[in-house]
Amino acid sequence: MMSQILTNIIFLPLLMAVVLGIFRAPIRVLKIGAMFSSIATLVLVGILTYNFDTTIGIQFVQDLPWIKNAGISYYIGVDYLSLIILLLITSLMPPLYIYMFHENRKGYWYNMMLLQTGVTGAVLSLDLILFYLFWETMLLPIFVMIGKYGNGMHQYNSMKIVLMTILGSMSMLFSILYLGYIYFETTGMWSFALTDLDTLVFNAQTSIWLTAGFLLAFAIKIPLVGFHTWMAPAYGSAPTPAVVIMSAIMAKLGIYGIWRFGYGLFETTLSYYAPTIIVLTLIGLLYYAVRAITEDNLRKMFAYSSGSHLSLIALGVFLTNEYAWSGSLYFIATHAIASTGIFLMIGLTYKRFKTVNISSLGGIASKAPKFTFFFAFFALSIAGLPGTGGFVAELLIIIGAFKANLWIGVLTATTMLSAMIYIFWMIQRTLFGQANNDIEYSDLSVREIVMLLPLLILLLATGIFPSFFMKIYETQLYFTLQEFMLAIGGLK
Amino acid sequence: MLEISIFSILAMFMLGGSIAMISNKQTLFSAFGFLVAMIGLAGMFALLDSRFLALAQIMVSVGAVVVLSMLTILTINAKEENMPHEPNKFKWIIVSSILVTPFTLLLYKTLSSVHQNFSEMETVSSKVVGKLLFSEWVLPFEIVSILLLTAMVGAIVIARKSDKTSKEQS
């Protein structure tokens, strides 16, 4: 059972969707089925985590030949890095389904199940082509969800996100193919397995180009500044569950990619790109934050906020010291939870007031205190409020940044300031002020609280007991870091 | 020497005929030009010791094809006003002549780069041709018949007046 647990985790939602689809399940059954698949995967991941050995790297490996003569294999496994994102995905799905409880359009549910399979698969793949398959597959449900169920210029925006991300993945595909070819040239066999490709030695020029291919894909997905113009429109148009997945999971997969494939394959070349990317992330950190200040649409505002924080995470990844790395990894998790929270709140705002424009909101606090509490809590946790996980992560990244360089440190520390400005101004205008008596302000229902409470508790827990959560990755993260340092010869 | 003068005359006929064909406004005159060229070609075949070919050329090309075309021209009874007016014809001819030059040059240079002389050979009589057709070339010969059949079916299909008046689009 344990040998196939990952396969089950990946394909359970897809299987459920296909079975339900073929039998044209009525919406009620569909909901139950989706919920069941999400909980079942959660349980499976729970079992997995329980059996997870934090002292070794990749485990629960399943390596089966798939397309033999191209050396493509069904090669999956989980290590500390993927486990964290896996935990996030599976634990965010049930709240999302609770959120979607009243959603009666079937496509929503099918797409969400597909999406779960896509992102889970991408995280667990250790074969580059398999990874590419899932990487692209997860785009489809997003494409449909934005285009079909979105608002605003949703058709245009969904095309935009798909085209921009596919541009990235095509460049990645090119690098993957080239990598495979180099392996073929060296060994006479085809293979796209990460472990095989890791043994390759490239010449510098090739490596630089190959890395560029990967980095473009990840930079667009994250998105780093300059590659970001799809972000705000897509977030603005997407329906809430899609936004949550995009911000909480998909953007993180960009970081994950850098970590897994960047550090897995191109240690030395990555340090060639590091200065450029560090500059980009620092610009992004401030750029998105400044942009968010005057943004009126809540979704877009938090899209920019997301961008800013993901720049921070990316920065941490490229700073390559234990603080920054640990902080980045921790931030991946906590930011995912916090942004899930805030985007769900924005979704609830939209459900209530039929708008997410700050200028049309206001005075919620005096009528709906629970709503206000949750909203403010998640917003503040995005801003890195002490006591929530985000604070720990930001602190670690800032320390890491100072360790790397004084000026990087100074610019990184501005994150303390920048998020504050737009978030507090936003809170002032949305939650506070005079209530409009013409609008009915209904407070959170029990169902909604049930959906939000786990997120809140998780955020507090990660903020108060971080060392408990960090145990999952500590050992292996340092190990990876040491290997990297050895590879670039930077180990003292 | 005699051959050269025959060749020159035939070549002149052929070139003149074909130039007339492409430059004449009147379709019938074009067809006559073409006929002249075809007959010239038959002469050339004869000059090249391919008597059977010359015969076939006269019979098929001249007798059948050209006459068929002329018949068609007459059949459809195209009036002068239904014929295309081609005001820029010569402009096009000049432009395409310039464009075609590299190709002509290539073709000629290639051809003349290899063979300089004729070899001695017996006249290609119908006997030789028949022998070859049924030995070496039997497969092409067989499928040419299918080609002709196909063309026939195709021509029937195309030229048949459709009795139905369905105007729907493809």
Added chain:
Amino acid sequence: MLSIIVILPFLSAFLMALVYLGDTSKQRYSFYTIVGVGSPVIMTLLSFMVGFELLSGADTIHETLFTWVSVGDFNISVAFMADRLSVVMISLITFIGTLIHIYAAGYMRDDKAYGKFFSYFNLFMGSMLLLVLADNPIMMFVGWELVGLSSYLLIGFYHTDSKNITAANKAFILNRVGDFGFIMALSLLFVSLEGTGFTFDSIKANIHIIEPEMLSLIGVLLFVGAMGKSAQIPLYVWLPDAMAGPTPVSALIHAATMVTAGVYMVARYSFLYVEIPDIGLFIASIGAASALFAAIIASYQSDIKKILAYSTMSQLGYMFIAVGLGAYSSGIFHVFTHAFFKALLFMGAGAVIIALHHEQNIFKMGGLKKDLKLVYITMFIATLAISGIPPFAGFFSKDAILVSAFASEHYIIWGVGSLTAMLTAFYMFRMLFSVFHSESKESKKLNALPSSMTTPLVFLAFGSATAGLLGVNEAYGGSSWFTTFLALPDVTIHISHSVEYMLGTLNVVLGLMGMGLAYKMFAHNAQEAKADTIFRRVAINKFYIDEIYEFIIVKPLLTLSRLIANIIDPKIFDGFINLNVWGYTKSAQLFSKLQNGKVRFYAMYILVGISGISFYMLFKLGLVS
């Protein structure tokens, strides 16, 4: 015990929040009062117990709960430490806090969000105690941040008025500017000390391994943090606006406790600052400038709470003069005495405001001394105390500061301090006389004040009168008990008693001069100053600092944001993409123009292709040379 002190207020805050959110419509006055006021009482008792423990000889008390983060050398535990400095602070905070809680139970009685208020209030207490009792800089920073947050919540307590929220935002963001400095300082400190542990004890032990330049930078950045929290130039602008919150909030947070966190922090890092006296001088200069500046503005304000706010800022300036010049104990001593009389002044002001139906302009008050006798007396004591009239508390603490300024031979700072002392007396009595002495302007019936509001005044008045006695120095026959108890690395003062007497006398004289001037101008017919000279206009408008900030920071930031939104994003980044797309579609358009439907054109394209290939072949095959 320490952990209970810290956790208890958080728990009670959490409990009240839960109950409050459960059903906001219910009043539940007694529940909230018991929980909300009860927990500070317990905390006070516990603090005193800790204090006694230390008095009875213990040096420091440590308590570790659990490891918070452990990454590489970054081992941070949730741990508490009580040394003498912090025990003074927690006693002060819990004691004054309790009194203000009691006062608030009366003040806020009719507020619908009573439960929420106490929840916030306890949250604040918890954060402040965490700040003070933290055993490592990171925990201190956590408390520091949470203090800022609760201050934000409390300033914006009346959230239906957008102005209040703006004030709250301003407070929080400026605090965060300070925190920005603080976190940088901490990170640099950690990075410089990497591998030697990161508790106050270990930092103290290893501080010498840091290069002086780095240490100076850390010192400055730490002080930036203090500037934000303690409202020093240039990060002070939030403090006057913060008066938007309920008066107990102003009393607790913006007078007695939170704003002194900066002073506490500098004192906490005294081991660091003694290594870098230049930075100390810088701190002292900022303090002096803030003191004078605030005093001038205070002299032209008409809102009672704003006068007190500027006064607070001015007094904080004194404290920074002290800690900057190395007289840490004097600074903390001033924190100690100031807490009593400033809390008292705010609570008195709050009582007046409540009595006058939320009137805050001192020039619309007057002649209240008969109707609000208790308030008048207690406030008079406090005013005397703040003006540095012996034997009230303020005299001793302020005198100690000015003496150390004089002794350190920074005469300009000393001069500014003395001038400010006179101004302090002037504006405080200006306020007192306008409110209580001058002719009554309105004849509305006064609101009755509940005893829960007046009783704490008495306690504080007693404190204001006597707290100074704890730190009477040798010149005045005392033993500087307070200084001895704190045991901070003060600079030793070499100054004769006669000079001290002279300075003390000068202070008293200056104070009396200010008082006299105020009496002359405001005791009978208080008039608001007219903006007739440039100086007055500037002073009344608070030197236009808010406007300057608006102009040099807020406006450019918003402009930049709009620039990104309207130009950079759509025109440059999207523009680049769209340019490519445009180029592509344009070439597609041109290319499909070739598809004009005419067969001879198509044949022509084929000929062009053939021609091209032939051309290439001619050369490639060497058929032409």
Added chain:
Amino acid sequence: MIEQLLLAMPMAIVVIGAFVLMLLSHSRRIKLDRLNIVAVFFLIISFIMQYYTLGNHTGTFLLENVFNESFILDDFATIFDLMFTAGAILTLLINNDYFKSRQYFSGEYFALILFSVFGMMMLSHANELVTVFIALEIASISVYALVGYHKNNKISSEAMMKYMVLGSMTGVFFMLGTALIYGAVGSTSLTQIATYVSSNSIEDMTMLIVGSTFIMITIMFKIGAVPFHSWVVDVYHGAPYPITMFMASTFKIAIFAIALRLFIVNFGSINSFWTEILQVITILTLLGGSWLAIRQTLVKRMLAGSSIVHSGYLLIAISSIGLGSELAAPAIMFYLIAYFLSSVGAFGILSFIASQSTKQMHYEDFKGFASRRPYMAIMMSIFMLSLAGFPSTIGFLGKFYIFTSAIESGQILLAGLGILTAFISVYYYFKLIAMMYFYESDKPQKKFPFDISTILIVVMALLIIWGGIGTSLIPFIPGADGFIEIAKQAISSLK
């Protein structure tokens, strides 16, 4: 002898079928779907017979004493034969509804299809250039007639006229090339040409090279390479749906059958000579095709434009062959299978929709298609994704092999351009998906019609998915591996 005759049977059956249908078509009493069944019957028999000859032959000649070396029997040809017959069967069956809905179809239609299939089969088996030319003419002439089949329709006639003029024009170049090769070699037998090529140096083979370049021009024209592409969009548009499908899938493959044979076997040692020309043409084709496809509003025209792009991908692999890539030839075969499945499916759905209305299929007409016909929409999406090379479809693997072969042969930039155009193609394929899914329809949902057309479309869709993700884990069922194995087997039988 008998055995030899049996080997010729698949082809003979097709011709016999054509004759039978020609005769039957004159009978007014026999309905079209009966004729359809007859045609399919012959094709299926031929298909089955071919299937059993598969895997037995490498380079033997049929009736060598009669046909000399004109008719070659190898797996390469057989696999192509299988594709042609399968293509024709699918064309006939999937369009069953379409025939019935259109008045203008008559019995000769089936005869012409069968003649055309015969021509293509001959093309793949021919080992002699004149035979190739005649076979090509048979296939082309049938298709000319088929394109203009809807005679009352002006665009159908127009398409026929264009195709005929341009097709004949380039056909002449084939013959000219043949003549030149004959002049150089003294024979038109491919075997002799191969011997000649391998025994001479490039400098001595000017005439042969120029001749084969002319032949190449014809091939380029037939596959729609820029600048010989201009007919593609117009003719695909003008032809009736079944014919468009037949041309896009089957006929195009037939051209590659002969192109590969010539390029790999006969000009095997000198094929790097054309690399530069091919690369330039490839670049033009990729760009031009995507330029054309991106501007279309009519789905059929878009597919026509995109078929040019697909030719471009195939051309990348062809020049890779010239540069010595081992993978390129199987990659082409595999890609052809992938493209065959996807385009048959896509055109099948178009023709299915067209059979129910007389409207032209614009992008706009697909608005809300997903809510009217959810299953059809899913399948159309699968076809579009496969054409776009989206992973988990066979189209992705096709591109995978093409691009790896390009990288292997060092054509990095060309592979890069290919990937770029693949990216652009995402736009016009996804636009259709967007149209289907992003709009609601006010018309009621229709039931899924179970008939032979739709079932075959489903089969196509399943094959595409299976070809993309099918694994070798499940025994006996060839997945993606199976297809590429077949392709490799075919290529290896050439040598």
Added chain:
Amino acid sequence: MTPDMFFLLTSLLFSIGLVGLISRRNLFVVYMSIELMLSSVNLLLATFSKVLGDASGSVIALLIIAVIAAEAAIFLAMIVHIYRENRTIDSDDFDKLKEGNSNA
């Protein structure tokens, strides 16, 4: 008499056919141009036949004549059909399928 002369003649005839094909709008002339091109190939084949002393060239030419006949049949049928439908044989009149006219 050298083969060169025939080669020149062939090249010229073929090119003239090509020029006629491209520059003329009259479909008859277009058709005849194509036939002319094919015939010039025939001439080439016959020349080669004599050059190589191999009768095969002539046989191929003979087969080509058959192809010419087939093409003639289908071409003429097409012209007849097109003329009947449209009353014109001007190839430029047939541009319904041009780009941007997708409603045709």
